[in-house]
Amino acid sequence: MKFVFFALMLAALWSIPSMATQISFFEEFPNSTTFEKVDLIDFDTKIYLAAKNLSEFETYETWLKVANPRVRDVVYWPVLEKEEGYWISPWAASEGLERVLGEIESRPGKRQISVMLDLEPSLKRSRLLHFKDFKRNKDYVSKFVKDAPSMNINVYTVEKSYVPEFILEPLGLSYNPEEYGNKKMKMFYSSFRRAVMPDFIVNSLFERKARQYKEKNIIMGLGCIIGGIHGTEPVNNPEILKYELEIANSLGLEEVVIFRLNGLNNEYLEALSKSL
Numbered sequence: 581m582k583f584v585f586f587a588l589m590l591a592a593l594w595s596i597p598s599m600a601t602q603i604s605f606f607e608e609f610p611n612s613t614t615f616e617k618v619d620l621i622d623f624d625t626k627i628y629l630a631a632k633n634l635s636e637f638e639t640y641e642t643w644l645k646v647a648n649p650r651v652r653d654v655v656y657w658p659v660l661e662k663e664e665g666y667w668i669s670p671w672a673a674s675e676g677l678e679r680v681l682g683e684i685e686s687r688p689g690k691r692q693i694s695v696m697l698d699l700e701p702s703l704k705r706s707r708l709l710h711f712k713d714f715k716r717n718k719d720y721v722s723k724f725v726k727d728a729p730s731m732n733i734n735v736y737t738v739e740k741s742y743v744p745e746f747i748l749e750p751l752g753l754s755y756n757p758e759e760y761g762n763k764k765m766k767m768f769y770s771s772f773r774r775a776v777m778p779d780f781i782v783n784s785l786f787e788r789k790a791r792q793y794k795e796k797n798i799i800m801g802l803g804c805i806i807g808g809i810h811g812t813e814p815v816n817n818p819e820i821l822k823y824e825l826e827i828a829n830s831l832g833l834e835e836v837v838i839f840r841l842n843g844l845n846n847e848y849l850e851a852l853s854k855s856l
Contacts, residue, residue, distance in 0.1 A: 601832070602626065602834065602835040603623065603836060603852060604625055604628065604835055605626075605627050605628070605837065605838050606627075606630075606803075606838070606840040607627055607630065607841040608630045608659075608839075609842065610631070610640050611842075613842050614644070615643065617841050617842055618644055618647050618651060619647060620844055620846075621648055621650055623650060623852075624652050625651055625652065626652060626654070627651055628655045628657050628696050629654055629655065629657055630657040630658075631656065632658070632680075633680065633683060637654075637656045637658075640654070641654040653694065655736060656684070656696065657698060658680040658684070659680075660676035660677070661676060663704060665702030665704055665707050666703035666704070667700035667702065668698055668699055668700075668721060669717075669751075669752060669753060670713075670752040671717070672717060677721065681724045684724075690731065691732070692734070694733075695735055696735075696737075696765075697735060697737050697738065698738045699739055699740075699748075699752070699754065700753070717752070721752060722760075725762050726759075726761075729761050734763070735762040736764075736765055736799070737754070737765065738765045738766075738767060739754045739764065739765065739766055739767070740766075741767050741801075763799065764796075764798045766789070767803070768789050768790075768800055769802070769803035769839065770786055770816065771803055771804045771813065771816045772804075772813070772814060774814065774820070786824060786827065790827055793833060794832060797834070799833075799835045799837060800835075800836045802816075802821070802838050803816070804816065804839050804843070805821065805838060805844065805848055806840055815843070818847045818848050821838070822851035822854055822855045825855035
């Protein structure tokens with residue numbers, strides 16, 4: 581009798597569906613197309629939205645949530661002017677860093693906000709030769725990340741996936757969540773690798789990385805389904821996206837983020853629905 585009861589309990593537990601991986605989206609260039617694309621989404625999602633200031637972000641945040649109630653959260657992705665370095669790094673212009681991060685720190689009411697710091701060397705490569713303000717900028721960004729919880733700010737840090745963290749951390753391009761309390765995200769855009777490597781090698785590397793990210797509770801950035809700041813980025817087809825999402829879901833990754841929302845169409849949407 582006990583054996584039967586135990587067997588029934590196991591069967592009941594086995595039948596409980598596992599939590600599906602959350603599918604989120606980056607959007608680097610929000611525009612009218614963004615609202616057409618977000619209207620296609622029929623599942624709960626999160627949008628990581630680029631903006632040059634807090635007011636611009638908050639306007640888009642409101643519009644996106646009104647356009648589709650399935651958008652549960654919109655994360656502020658601050659970017660600088662191109663001549664300032666665009667991405668967040670110690671090589672960026674000090675005035676740019678202090679403008680965008682200082683605005684977040686001093687926001688009225690200190691309402692809860694999520695912020696994504698895209699940690700990459702400056703888009704303007706000539707800035708990589710400037711080290712005069714490197715330490716000052718690195719200390720400033722590090723303090724922002726460290727103090728964020730006390731200011732009602734959730735920080736996500738986007739980091740390179742192909743450079744070891746022991747190299748990235750001294751450069752201010754990676755932060756340890758155990759020390760800083762941030763949520764780490766790694767950009768694994770397989771479309772770049774598939775352009776120069778056979779799929780079977782890229783697939784093997786993708787699965788290995790996905791397992792590592794699961795173990796370390798790291799969000800995985802997937803891409804690309806449309807170009808980015810350079811306009812020449814290679815893209816994955818819907819079948820590859822479907823495969824990568826199936827792997828992420830089978831391994832139990834908490835969240836993946838697709839680059840980027842404006843590339844969503846019916847073919848990609850069908851791949852999403854079939855993967856989970």
